[in-house]
């Protein structure tokens with residue numbers, strides 16, 4: 001129960017990696033602020049599940065692209081639990097297609113949610129963390145942001161941008177005892193990867209030395225470590241969780 005008394009905000013946590021991360025942080029003792037878009041069909045169910053397991057949880061529905069929604073999320077978190085110790089910028093989407101077919105909307109939607117959303121949440125939450133003189137910010141990047149991927153110019157750019165945001169945040173906020181790190185998951189079993197064609201999945205498997213896809217829990221365990229005091233001297237780093245895909 002290393003996170004007893006701490007509060008964690010996890011964006012896009014209705015399902016998938018965000019849900020697994022929120023669950024891990026809850027199991028470590030943290031109060032949980034779930035966030036997802038209002039049209040999410042899973043966030044209420046996730047909150048019920050968490051409550052049934054005895055975790056302290058509130059739901060804040062909102063779009064991370066919208067500064068008013070982000071402000072509302074932060075206000076509700078502070079009202080409910082008095083502080084925010086951990087922010088996990090997890091909300092993300094893909095709009096995969098080759099660059100020549102990629103529309104400006106495909107580009108803007110992905111950059112707005114994956115990168116601008118993380119900026120807005122970091123800015124809003126860091127005001128609370130600066131007053132507390134402590135905090136941990138964890139950004140969910142991707143191996144695509146490190147090595148690029150055909151068909152993912154928008155997604156790769158957003159995830160590479162998150163790495164830059166991570167390092168700048170780490171440098172700006174370190175003097176207030178706030179760290180910022182990123183994780184770069186590889187192929188993780190989730191709704192996002194379920195839709196990949198079998199041929200693409202088989203090709204990926206061949207390039208993963210551990211010869212398996214990751215699980216949401218593989219990612220959640222590392223985020224749990226980065227959210228805990230055990231990682232206090234780690235700042236501005238990108239930790240790959242990819243079975244050795246990128247090295």
Ligand SMILES: NC(=O)c1ccc[n+]([C@@H]2O[C@H](COP(=O)([O-])OP(=O)(O)OC[C@H]3O[C@@H](n4cnc5c(N)ncnc54)[C@H](O)[C@@H]3O)[C@@H](O)[C@H]2O)c1
Pocket residue numbers: 011012013014015016017018035036037040062063064065089090091092093113117140141142143184185186187188189190191192193
């Ligand atoms: N699955 C993978 O293999 C993989 C690999 C590397 C990185 N990631 C990253 O992990 C994160 C989670 O991915 P996932 O696989 O769980 O995907 P997912 O689609 O299952 O979950 C993403 C969640 O974010 C929410 N969301 C989307 N737009 C939002 C917005 N504007 N505001 C708030 N919430 C929003 C969705 O409703 C959904 O619940 C993403 O940032 C993704 O890029 C995933």
